[in-house]
Each structure stands twice: as C-alpha cells, then as structure tokens.
Amino acid sequence: MTTLRTTPAGAATTPPLPGAPSLTGRPRPLETVVRWILRAAAALSVVITIGIVISLLGPALAFFREVPVLDFLTGTRWAPQFADKSFGVLPLVTATAWTTFIALLVAVPFGLGAAIYLAEYARPGVRRTLKPILELLAGVPTVVFGFFALSFVAPVLLRGLLGIQVGTFSILAAGLVMGFMIIPTIASLSEDAMTAVPQALRQGSAALGANRMQTTLRVVLPAALSGIVAAVVLGISRAIGETMIVAIAAGARPQMVTDPTMEGATMTGFIARMALGDSRIGSLQYNTLFAVGLLLFVLTLAVNLVAIQLVRRFRQEY
Amino acid sequence: MNPTDRTLEPSVKEAPAHAAPTTAPSARWREERVTKDAPTPVLECVDVDVRYGGFVAVRDVSLPFGHNEITALIGPSGCGKSTILRSLNRMNDLVDGARVDGKVQYWGQDIYGPGVDPIEVRRRIGMVFQKPNPFPKSIYDNVAYGPRVTGMDVDSMDDLVEQTLRRAALWDEVKDKLKQSAYGLSGGQQQRLCIARTIAVEPDVILMDEPCSALDPIATLRIEELMVELRDRYTIVIVTHNMQQAARIADRTAFFTADVDETSGDRTGVLVEFDLTSKIFENPSDSRTEDYITGRFG
Ligand SMILES: Nc1ncnc2c1ncn2[C@@H]1O[C@H](COP(=O)(O)OP(=O)(O)OP(=O)(O)O)[C@@H](O)[C@H]1O
Ligand SMILES: [Mg+2]
Numbered sequence: 252m253t254t255l256r257t258t259p260a261g262a263a264t265t266p267p268l269p270g271a272p273s274l275t276g277r278p279r280p281l282e283t284v285v286r287w288i289l290r291a292a293a294a295l296s297v298v299i300t301i302g303i304v305i306s307l308l309g310p311a312l313a314f315f316r317e318v319p320v321l322d323f324l325t326g327t328r329w330a331p332q333f334a335d336k337s338f339g340v341l342p343l344v345t346a347t348a349w350t351t352f353i354a355l356l357v358a359v360p361f362g363l364g365a366a367i368y369l370a371e372y373a374r375p376g377v378r379r380t381l382k383p384i385l386e387l388l389a390g391v392p393t394v395v396f397g398f399f400a401l402s403f404v405a406p407v408l409l410r411g412l413l414g415i416q417v418g419t420f421s422i423l424a425a426g427l428v429m430g431f432m433i434i435p436t437i438a439s440l441s442e443d444a445m446t447a448v449p450q451a452l453r454q455g456s457a458a459l460g461a462n463r464m465q466t467t468l469r470v471v472l473p474a475a476l477s478g479i480v481a482a483v484v485l486g487i488s489r490a491i492g493e494t495m496i497v498a499i500a501a502g503a504r505p506q507m508v509t510d511p512t513m514e515g516a517t518m519t520g521f522i523a524r525m526a527l528g529d530s531r532i533g534s535l536q537y538n539t540l541f542a543v544g545l546l547l548f549v550l551t552l553a554v555n556l557v558a559i560q561l562v563r564r565f566r567q568e569y
Numbered sequence: 570m571n572p573t574d575r576t577l578e579p580s581v582k583e584a585p586a587h588a589a590p591t592t593a594p595s596a597r598w599r600e601e602r603v604t605k606d607a608p609t610p611v612l613e614c615v616d617v618d619v620r621y622g623g624f625v626a627v628r629d630v631s632l633p634f635g636h637n638e639i640t641a642l643i644g645p646s647g648c649g650k651s652t653i654l655r656s657l658n659r660m661n662d663l664v665d666g667a668r669v670d671g672k673v674q675y676w677g678q679d680i681y682g683p684g685v686d687p688i689e690v691r692r693r694i695g696m697v698f699q700k701p702n703p704f705p706k707s708i709y710d711n712v713a714y715g716p717r718v719t720g721m722d723v724d725s726m727d728d729l730v731e732q733t734l735r736r737a738a739l740w741d742e743v744k745d746k747l748k749q750s751a752y753g754l755s756g757g758q759q760q761r762l763c764i765a766r767t768i769a770v771e772p773d774v775i776l777m778d779e780p781c782s783a784l785d786p787i788a789t790l791r792i793e794e795l796m797v798e799l800r801d802r803y804t805i806v807i808v809t810h811n812m813q814q815a816a817r818i819a820d821r822t823a824f825f826t827a828d829v830d831e832t833s834g835d836r837t838g839v840l841v842e843f844d845l846t847s848k849i850f851e852n853p854s855d856s857r858t859e860d861y862i863t864g865r866f867g
Contacts, residue, residue, distance in 0.1 A: 375665060451702035455763070457663060459715035459770055460692030469718065474705050567705035568752070 307548060310533075310541035317535055323542065329505035329516070331525075331539050338539065340546065342505040346515035347550075349508045350426040350497055351490040357430025358486055362437025363479070369438070370445035371467045382442065389435035397499030400428035405500065416512060420502030423511040429496050433486040440485065444478020445471050449569060473567040484558040488551050494519040518543050608635025608821060610674070611804045612657060612694070612774055617671035619652050619661065626652045627838035630671075632823055634774070639796060639805040641815035641846065644825035645861065649838025650808040653825070654776050657806065658694035659687040675774075692719050695772035699779040701759035703751035703766070708734075708743050711751045711762055715770035729769065737765035738795050757788025764795065768803070775799070777807040781814065793818050812862055815846060822849040824858045 315323070318338045326339015365385065369378050405424040409415045417423055448471050456466040472479065502514025503524060516524070522540055530536040610633035617630045627649035634640045634657075642650045652661070659680060661667040672679045680690045692715075703711050712730045716723055723729045730747070734740040739761045743754070751762055760780055767775055777796075781789040789811075796805055796818055809815050815822050823843040827836040842855045853859045 449702070451698060451700060452704060454660065454663060454696075454698065455702040455704065455766075456714070456718075457688075458658065458660065458691055458696035458698075459718065459766065460688050460695075461714075461718040462688050465718045469714070470704055568750075569705040 304548070307541050307545045310538040311545040313533075314535065314538035314542040317538075318542075327507050329521075331536060336535075338542075340518075340543065342507050343516060343518045343521050343543065344546075345508040346422060346497075346501065346505075346517040347491060347519070349422045349511050349515070350429055350493075350501060350517055351487060353423060353426025353511060354429035354433055354490040354493075355483075355487065357427055358433035358437050358490075359483060361430075362434045362482070362486070363441055365434065365438035366441035366445060366479075367467055367472075369442045371463060371471065382439070385435045386439055389439065391432075393432060393493060393495040394499070396428050396432045397496045399431075400424045400496060400500035404428055418502075418512075418514060420500060420514040421512050422501055422508055422515050425497045425499075425501035426511065428500065429490055429493050432493070432496065433489055436489060437482045437486045440482035441475070441479045444475035444482065447478065448474045452569065473565070474569045477562045477566045477568075480558050480562050484555055487554050491551055491554070492519060492547065494523050498523045518547050522547075608633050608638055608640075610634055611636045611676060612806075613674045614653065614657070615672040615674060617653070617656060617669060617673060619649065619656055620666075620668045620670075621664070622666040624835060625837045627825075628828075630838075630840045632840060632843055634804055634806055635821065636804055637800055637802070638820040639800050639807060639818050641819035641822045642806065642808045642825060643810070643812065643815050643822060643861075644838070644841075645827065646810075647836060647838075648825040648827040650825055651778050652838065654696075654778050654806060654808050657774070657776055658691050658696055660691070660696060662687050692770055693772050694774040694776060695767035695770065697760070697763050697767055697775065697777040697780050699782055701756055701763050701783065703754070703759050703762050705750065705752060707748045708751050708754070708762060709747040711766050712769050715766060719770055721770065733765050733769045736768060736799070737761050738791065738798075739765055755788070757784045757791065760784060760788070760792060761795065764792070764799075768799065772803065774804045774806065777805065779808050779810060782810065789814070812850075816850050819846045822846045824849060824853075824855075824861060826857055826861070 323338050323340050325341065326337060327341045328337040328339045329342040330337045369381060369385075373381065401419070401424075404427055405417055405419060405421060408427075409417050409421075409424060415423070452470050452474060453466050456470045461469070497517045497520040501517060501520055503516055503520070504514055505516040505521065506513065508515040522543055525536070525540055530540070613633040614630050617627070618625060619627045630653055632640075632653075642653065644650055655661045655664070655667075656669045657673055657680075661669055669681060673681060675690070675694065679685070680687075680694075704714060706714070709730055712733050713726050715721075716726065716729060731740060731744075734743060739758060742758060743762075746753070751759060754762060760783070764775075764777075764780070781792050784792065793814060796807070799805065800820075807815075807819065821844065824841045825838050826841050828839050829836050842849060842853060842858045844854075848854075849858060850862055853862065859865075
C-alpha cells in the first residue's frame with residue numbers, strides 16, 4: 252500500500268519556516284449549526300415518508316389478516332359495506348387506471364405541445380405572458396375542476412357537442428378534466444427542462460442545416476428527457492392520487508370499468524367517501540381505507556421507479 | 570499538400586512582442602498559393618450592415634471570401650467579427666432583434682434574397698463555434714447527425730462516419746469508442762468532432778468563430794493543421810484573436826475595428842483593411858492595422 256504522503260509514516264514533520272503565515276483554522280460554530288439545520292430540513296421529508304408508510308402499514312396489515320391479499324388484489328367485487336361483504340379491489344383499480352389513462356392521453360400531448368411551443372417557437376414576449384397564465388391554471392383548486400366536469404364537460408362538451416352518451420357521472424368526464432388539470436404541470440416543468448438545454452446545442456444543430464422541428468425532436472427533447480419524464484411522472488402521480496375531481500364527477504358505484512362512459516369509484520374516490528362516513532377505529536371498514544391507501548402508495552412508487560429506470564436508459568446528459 | 574513545402578521562416582517583419590516566430594510559416598509559401606489580387610469569391614459581403622435592435626453593430630462591410638482559401642477576420646473585441654461571421658450563414662436569424670442589410674452573395678445569389686431558405690444556406694455554409702458544442706450523443710451520432718437531418722443520400726453511414734473522422738484527424742483517437750458519449754472527449758477532441766460534424770454534410774464554406782480559444786497550444790496546432798488540410802476542399806473563414814494563428818494559416822486577412830460615434834458613444838464595427846495575410850502583417854496600408862498587429866492598440 253502506498254500513500255500519497257512523501258514523508259514516511261511516523262517521521263517528524265518539519266516545523267514551519269519562521270514568519271510563515273498561520274494556516275490553523277478558527278472554529279466556526281455557526282457553520283456547524285447551519286449544517287445541522289439544513290440536514291434536519293432534508294431529513295424531514297424522509298422521516299415523513301417513513302411515518303406515512305408506518306401509519307398505513309399497521310391497519311393495512313390488520314386488514315390483510317382478515318382478507319387474504321390475493322382475494323383483495325384479484326377480486327372483482329368491491330362491497331365492503333354490504334352484508335354480503337367482498338373486498339376485491341379491482342373495480343377501484345380499473346377506475347383509477349382509466350381516469351389516469353384518459354388524463355394522460357389529454358395532458359401529455361397538450362402539455363408537451365405547449366412546452367415545445369413555449370420553449371422553442373414562441374417569441375420571448377409571448378412566452379413571458381403565457382407561462383404565468385399556464386402556471387395560474389395549475390393553481391386552480393381541484394374542486395373547481397370537479398364542478399367544471401359536472402356542469403360543463405359531461406353535459407355540454409361530451410353529450411351536447413360530441414354526442415357521447417354519458418351520465419351525470421362518468422369516468423370519461425372525470426379523466427378529461429383531470430387531464431386539463433395536469434396540462435400546466437407537465438407543460439411548465441417540461442418547458443423548464445427544455446429551456447435549460449444550452450442554446451449552443453440549438454445553434455450547433457441549426458448550423459448543420461437542421462430545421463426547428465428536427466432540432467427540437469433530436470437535440471432538445473433527448474437532452475431534456477429526464478426533466479420531461481419527471482414532469483410526466485408528477486402528472487401521473489397527481490392523476491392517480493387526485494381525489495376531488497373523481498369524488499365529484501366519476502360517480503360512486505364501484506364496478507369493473509370496461510368502458511369510460513361508465514361511472515365508477517376510484518381508489519381515492521372510495522377513500523374520500525368512506526373516510527367521511529363513520530367507521531369505528533380498528534374495525535374492518537376502517538382498516539379497508541388503509542389497505543387501499545397502501546396500494547395507492549405502492550402504485551405511485553412503482554411509477555416513479557419505472558420512470559427512474561427509463562431516464563437512466565435513455566437520457567442524454569449535457 | 571506536402572508538408573515540407575512549409576519552410577519555417579518568420580513572416581511578420583515587425584513581429585508582435587508575444588509572437589513566437591518559430592511557428593510562423595513562410596510568407597513565400599503562402600504567396601505561391603494565392604497570388605491573385607482579388608480572390609475568386611464563393612461568398613461575398615456587399616455593403617453589409619448588421620443591427621441589434623436600434624444599435625448598428627457593423628456598418629458597410631464589403632468583403633470577398635476566396636474559393637479554397639482561408640480568410641481570417643481579426644480585430645479588437647466587440648468590433649463585430651462574430652456578428653459578420655454569423656451573417657454569412659444566417660445564424661443571426663436565431664438572434665432576437667438582429668437585422669442584416671445589404672447583400673451576402675453566395676455563388677452570386679443573395680442569401681438574404683426572397684425565397685432563400687436559411688436551412689439550405691446553413692447546410693452549405695457550416696459553422697464551428699468558439700466553445701466546443703457537441704450534442705449529448707455518441708461520437709458516431711454526432712457525426713451522423715447532419716447527414717441524417719439533411720436527408721443526405723449515403724450508402725453506408727458507417728463509412729461516412731469513418732471517412733469524416735479521418736479527415737478531421739480524429740479517427741485514430743476515437744475509433745474504439747464511437748458509441749460512447751462525445752462528452753467523454755477532451756476539449757480539443759470535442760472541437761475536432763465539431764469540425765467533423767460540420768464537414769460530414771459536405772458544406773462548401775466553413776465558418777469558424779475562434780475555434781481554438783478554449784484549447785491548449787498543442788490542440789490548437791492540430792486544428793490549424795486540420796484547417797490547412799481542409800482548405801483544399803473547403804472555403805474557410807476564421808475569426809481569431811490569435812495573430813500568429815492568422816499569420817500561420819490564413820491566405821488573406823481582414824482587419825476590423827470599432828468606430829466610436831462622437832455623439833451617441835455607440836461603437837460600430839468597420840472593415841479597415843483586407844489583403845493578403847503577408848501584406849497585412851508585413852506592410853499594412855492603414856496605420857490602425859499596424860498599431861493593432863504590433864500591439865500598440867488601445
Ligand atoms: N445578440 C446580441 N444582441 C445585442 N448586441 C449584440 C449581440 N451580439 C453582439 N452584440 C453587439 O455587437 C457588437 C459586436 O459584437 P461581436 O460579438 O460581433 O464582436 P466580436 O468582434 O466578435 O467580439 P469578440 O472578439 O469579443 O468576440 C458588440 O458591441 C456587441 O455588444
Ligand atoms: Mg466574437
């Protein structure tokens with residue numbers, strides 16, 4: 252083993268030359284305090300996540316002692332409150348999957364389109380006005396979106412204009428509105444990621460005779476990929492976890508959703524409704540909430556993990 | 570070209586204090602190559618003014634760029650060298666507020682004329698930038714990028730990439746890592762990759778804006794050798810702050826300076842003198858040129 256030191260281990264170090272400036276450090280207590288405060292701030296989110304998992308786990312495990320995991324995950328009838336109880340969660344999962352899917356179908360193309368327009372095509376003045384408006388939309392409370400679905404999208408847009416036969420409550424209306432809700436999130440974050448791509452790369456591409464679309468698709472998007480994927484994943488997470496819109500507009504009947512014009516209860520919709528009712532702490536009904544909550548948590552986590560893998564695989568870091 | 574043709578002998582009579590005379594090639598060699606008084610222009614500025622917003626950055630530039638010659642643009646910082654260079658392939662279109670008046674003739678047609686597609690212009694008049702700007706892709710994909718986006722008809726992309734990298738004197742260094750990211754290369758290698766990327770689309774003219782300013786002397790020499798080799802096939806315009814570089818490689822040199830407007834204080838770039846490089850460095854006709862190249866500027 253060699254070391255980088257030139258003096259052999261154990262040899263006395265030479266004393267500094269007379270008049271040498273002192274290099275001995277002063278103690279810096281403030282630095283230490285600041286470091287601990289920052290460390291605590293970073294630790295907080297980790298601690299909270301762990302806390303959430305623990306608080307979910309207890310009741311959820313109690314639930315799974317009464318209902319086998321397999322029955323829960325594969326059952327197609329969700330009737331926790333009926334005399335003839337059944338805890339197949341698939342109706343809730345299909346409803347969540349459909350609303351999320353429809354939301355993404357709307358939000359990814361429109362969100363990315365808006366981001367590409369703002370970052371690559373719009374003149375700076377246009378960008379400066381449009382971006383804040385977009386971000387304002389992201390701040391609209393989801394209750395408002397819920398009523399928008401109920402009072403406009405379902406009756407006017409879907410039934411009136413498009414002639415799609417939907418009832419007052421439908422997965423389709425809820426999913427569409429959820430998509431509208433997520434557009435600004437995806438657009439704004441993707442735009443940030445694209446604007447962060449150095450101008451020099453666009454110039455390099457243009458100097459080779461690439462047009463703007465080629466530069467965008469072949470240089471800017473790949474370089475901004477990790478930011479864009481992060482934006483989409485945040486969008487998916489918000490869609491999976493969105494509660495108010497589905498509680499208002501998707502309906503309450505838990506059924507296997509095979510067609511988006513049906514009504515259905517999503518996982519979050521069920522939790523919201525059930526949590527409002529009175530279920531005794533420790534009862535099976537009460538524990539059901541946590542089992543569904545845990546499933547939501549796991550699904551969101553899975554989406555994030557898949558996204559991380561995707562980014563690792565395809566990113567082009569600048 | 571036979572490298573032994575380039576006997577080394579100082580070409581600059583009044584060499585600037587910072588000059589390293591051993592690296593200045595023969596003025597005789599250069600004149601053997603370029604003798605005509607006026608170059609046969611592939612590209613030519615005619616009364617070009619460039620404005621940024623209301624500010625006139627350069628005024629009244631008329632300058633021919635000779636076929637298969639290297640033309641150097643020199644002058645103090647801010648005199649508009651980059652501005653002029655960017656106007657030669659419409660890169661100024663990408664700069665907000667930039668406006669070019671006058672004509673830039675490319676084989677006799679104005680690249681700012683009606684119906685001209687700037688994308689076609691840039692495909693034929695390529696550009697290498699001051700800071701190496703490879704794409705965050707593999708070395709291979711960097712070279713293949715231009716041919717792919719311009720829809721070049723290539724038999725074998727692999728062959729094209731290899732030939733191009735050979736011509737850019739980079740093949741031996743990268744042939745085993747073509748699929749690795751270009752960002753793993755050194756700055757000098759990245760710059761040669763950017764040159765390779767540019768010549769991959771077979772342009773006519775290559776514009777280079779201080780291509781060596783981020784590089785060490787050895788990498789700089791390699792790029793200079795490369796430019797001298799490339800000159801046989803391309804017309805090259807290079808902006809440089811390095812006077813010896815201009816003296817070493819350029820056939821002709823244009824000296825720019827900034828005129829200060831007495832009333833507004835605006836600094837507007839003007840072309841002072843354009844001539845054979847040997848003339849500019851040995852016997853300039855304008856005293857401002859002489860002051861600049863002898864280091865008496867400012
Ligand atoms: N994008 C721009 N917007 C506004 N003004 C600009 C822009 N680019 C350059 N200018 C101005 O135009 C003038 C010429 O700039 P330019 O970059 O062409 O000079 P240069 O000769 O290349 O200088 P350097 O040797 O430092 O690179 C300068 O006064 C500069 O401030
Ligand atoms: Mg410049």
